Amino acid sequence: MPEKDLPWLVEKGDALISNTDPDFTDHVLDKLTTDDYRMMPFNSPAGAELYNYATELMDAKDAAGDTDGILHLIRQPAEDGSVISENEFRNFFCLLVAAGNDTTRYSISAGIHAMCVQPELLSQLQEAGLQGDIWKTAPDEIIRWASPAVYFRRTATRDHQMHGKTIREGDKVLYWFVSGNRDDTAFEKPFHVDLQRSPNRHLAFGQGGPHLCLGMWLARLEVRVLFQELANRISQIKAAGDHKFVRSNFVGGLKELPISIRLN
Ligand code: HEM
The missing domain is CATH 1.10.630.10 (Cytochrome P450)
Incomplete structure (x- = not known):
């Protein structure tokens, strides 16, 4: 991912996981309805933003013919020819952004x-x-x-x-x-x-x-x-x-x- 995006990814990772803390999100889970985001990770608008980011990032990489890095690898067919769906990919992307962020901090x-x-x-x-x-x-x-x-x-x-x-x-x-x-x-x-x-x-x-x-x-x-x-x-x-x-x-x-x- 481009280095310049890292602070934004940290902010979104925090908003996603700490979805009950007003210091990290305006969309506090138990304070207002999150129904609009019920199909998104953690019922969070940050989940929707990360989904879109993942798609745009990969579209840009594909357009540039950039095959470097694990995100490209993850989307390649497995030995049996199966590939992960776009939503699985976006979900896994969110998981990686979130899992390695606040846990180590x-x-x-x-x-x-x-x-x-x-x-x-x-x-x-x-x-x-x-x-x-x-x-x-x-x-x-x-x-x-x-x-x-x-x-x-x-x-x-x-x-x-x-x-x-x-x-x-x-x-x-x-x-x-x-x-x-x-x-x-x-x-x-x-x-x-x-x-x-x-x-x-x-x-x-x-x-x-x-x-x-x-x-x-x-x-x-x-x-x-x-x-x-x-x-x-x-x-x-x-x-x-x-x-x-x-x-x-x-x-x-x-x-x-x-x-x-x-x-x-
Ligand atoms: C001290 C730091 C961390 C803690 C305490 C932690 C904790 C956990 C826990 C409890 C699980 C679920 C295990 C289970 O259900 O059996 C998990 C899964 C996972 N963690 Fe971490 N984690 C940490 C750091 C990281 C980092 C740095 C990354 C990657 C950059 C990461 C990526 C993942 C992923 C991708 C999974 C899902 C694995 C799967 O479902 O197959 N974690 N982590």
Whole structure:
């Protein structure tokens, strides 16, 4: 995508996912009717804009004979000759814009907030140095702690017994990643950030199955690089005012976090 469009895509990704927060959209889901957009992702006008953007972008690329990049690849026939429909493509485009936007940002802000609450985290990262083993575990712990995707909903394809309850085929089931990630039968001291936590079978990216997060390695890399660069540059980080969470039960994270830092 053209570099100049990235701020617009971030804005639309936020409006789409944070469709219940007036700081991110004028079209707040529970404040006014969204019926006009009921066939659009997240019932959002931003979904319609992203759909149109995707089509116009690909038309322009086709006209220019531009076959570079994954968007072109996605539209090529599979081995059996099948292709995805225009709407599937537009939907997947929206998914990519949204999925890689606020999730990594909220992971980073949760990690920074954790550093303000647990000041030892910064020194642990610094003592380890850039090659330290802590960088193998820290990104996952920050992402567990953040759990930016709060829950997803799936439909049971068969009956299933769980903790003495029966989920029936066809039942719509919410799974709360954020709750699983605070489960004290799975994590020792789950409300504590332990950058060396291992094993760390957190649920923030889902856990197995065909829909496991496609971007999880990129997300880990982004978080690692950000905190490596930060730890390398500062000697102190402190909260400098009240923080604010996004107004949503679907995505969770800090949208405001005033801090003060001391540079090296
Ligand atoms: C810390 C950051 C992230 C978190 C917490 C996160 C979380 C999730 C979760 C919970 C799912 C659903 C898993 C399931 O239903 O089993 C998912 C799916 C997905 N994620 Fe992420 N994600 C993150 C970053 C990214 C990034 C950076 C990208 C791409 C640029 C991305 C792309 C996707 C896509 C395309 C799917 C759908 C996969 C499918 O349905 O087959 N995610 N993510």
